[in-house]
Amino acid sequence: MRTIPHAWLTAAILSVTLAAAQPAPPQPRQVAPYVPTTEAGVDAMLNLAHVTSADVVYDLGCGDGRIVIAAARNFGARGVGIDFDPARIAEAKENARRAGVEKLVRFERRDFFATDIREATVVTLFLLPDVNLRLRPKLMRELKPGTRVVSNTFDMGDWKPDREAVVPGENSGLSHNLYLWIVPPRGRSSARKI
Secondary structure (H helix, E strand, C coil): CCCCCHHHHHHHHHHHHHHHHHCCCCCCCCCCCCCCCHHHHHHHHHCCCCCCCCEEEEECCCCHHHHHHHHHHHHCCCEEEECHHHHHHHHHHHHHHHHHHCCCEEEECCCCHHHCCCCCCCCECCHHHHHHHHHHHHHHCCCCCCCEEEEECCCCCCCCEEEEEEECCCCCCCCCCEEEEEECCCCCCCCCCC
């Protein structure tokens, strides 16, 4: 019978113990309730942003994926949907497969506050006002000048939109008003710093 050197055994036990003691990576968390954008709202958001096949559309809080799927299907744009809920991500992937756009879009279960969004040329949001305000510094820091940001229903405080639109036929308080901002050149802000 072979014996294991005491130092090696101690090191192995210590390494297993340390690995088990490591905290789990932070899980994405819900910051806004899941309320889908209406189909008319989706079309109006993409039209307000003037989406084309040259765009990369990021939807933060993508739910069932309808915005990035519509951007891919209707305009040939690439899209990325980010959501915390694994059920929504699975649904979005299935919806993309059924729409035949799975090669143009991808969906990730992530915390959008920790997601690299620098690739985006368009960002869509249907979040709560306080979440928009918390997200605003990230948008200004990471997005290239000229990137379009479209929000369903909720604005960004003192960052005044470049354009606004009303969704035709939508009379509820949600998916009725839309806001578009264009990220300004670096060093120039269209709003006071928050």
